[in-house]
Amino acid sequence: MAERIALFATTARGTEDLLADELKELGARRIRQDRGGVRFMASLDEALMVCLWSRIAMRILYPLGTFEAHGAEGLYEAAASVPWEEHLTPTTTFAVDATLKDSEHSHSGFVALKVKDAIVDRMRTKVGTRPDVNTKNPDVSVVAHLSRETLSLSLDLCGDALNRRGYRVRPTVAPLKETLAAAVLRAAHYTGEEALVDPMCGSGTLLIEGGMMARRRAPGLNRDFAVERWPVIGPRAKELLVDLRADARRNERKVEVPIWGFDKDPEALEAAQRNVQAARLSEEIILAEADATDLPHLPAASGLLLTNPPYGDRLTGSGGQKGMKSFYYKLGESLRVPGWRVWVLSGNPAFESAFHTRPSARREMWNGPIECTLLGYRAAGSSHLDENSEAPLRAPKQPANVAPVRPQHEGEEDS
Ligand SMILES: C[S@@+](CC[C@H](N)C(=O)[O-])C[C@H]1O[C@@H](n2cnc3c(N)ncnc32)[C@H](O)[C@@H]1O
Secondary structure, eight states: SSSSSSEEEEOOOOHHHHHHHHHHTTTTEEEETTTTEEEEHHHHHHHHHHHHHOSSSSSSEEEEEEEOOHHHHHHHHHHTOOOGGGGTTTTOOOOEEEESSSOOOHHEEEEEEHHHHHHHHHHHHHHOOOBBBSSSSSSSEEEEEEEEEEEEEEESSSSSOOTTOSOSOOOOSSSOOOHHHHHHHTTTTSSSEEEEEEETTTOOOHHHHHHHHHHHTTTTOOOOGGGGGGGTTTTHHHHHHHHHHHHHHTTTOOOOOOOEESOOHHHHHHHHHHHHHHHTTTTTTEEOOOOOOGGOSSSSEEEEEEOHHHHSSSSSOSHEEEEEEHHHHHHHHOOOTEEEEEEEEETTTTTHHHHHHSSEEEEEEEETTEEEEEEEOOOOOOOSSOTBSSSSOOOOOOOOOOOOEEOOOOTTTOO
């Protein structure tokens, strides 16, 4: 990969433009947004920069080809036409991960099996022996996507998806994907230079991603990438990554802004604390039990209030939905703190009107299968009403009535 090659970075739907901007900053060329991803050109070192530094991409794929594939036989023939002997040796392990869209086949496992058979047979014919399959930690991850009768085959440079940062040791109900949280922070123009508060922090994903941005920490610093084990370019990739990781470590900096999280559920806070600790951000992120409808004193005169409130039962018109509306209405009053910008990612269509403030920015993005709306509200001054407001601004309650959760130190044992 001495020259630039075409790559495809996948991302949550609705975040393609955010990923395209990020890739541009990371040195990618000829960037083109597509549905669910971004195409770009990169040399090996540029591609590795993206693997190490992209906060938003989920996978970085090296496309091998797109084929018409009719029936089981067509799948096999298409996959067998790829020169796998250029990407595998008899001692490299591999695995095939398949996804389907509007396909005649109903099981992705069947498609993966056909592709695997074609790879094995081609390797036997071309090099006399076959490589082993390792589904847990393969050297080469083959990604097959069948859309109707079009089969796309790629190699995944990362292996494990990039959202697996390694800090989610204690999940809670409905945590955001790490990569989506990073996209939300970018959409909200967070750069790590201002105070950040998530008043309904759940497992702490927005805070941890914000903390890593403020620390200028590469999200992929503590993991390896499948491309390091590829037969031809693996050794060179490994070598380049030694330098890229060393640079990244050197350039980390002290966090100078407060990053606080509240939740009313002690179990969620406990999970957040464990995750924060696993992310090595215990010194930077303060957590406390509090009700977002009665917000405690905030840690600065201005900053970003960013949150992902509970969605409730989104689809029924029942009493539950009525309860959510009145909860959102109360949030509309409590979160409008003078000097603080407010951004909310909501999966409940009732949120926007119940919050009773006109947003200055809005966009749709997908949290897995759930279509969400990200709404941005401008900060307003303390002495006047926000021009967009239908409700008066409130001053934060003074003084703080919460006891912060004691940060555990990195090496400290769980009790
Ligand atoms: C959708 S989850 C947030 C998930 C989070 N973004 C994450 O990645 O883990 C909503 C959170 O809001 C919390 N919550 C609900 N009502 C609250 C309230 N009145 N005050 C504070 N937290 C609240 C819940 O306990 C839950 O942890």
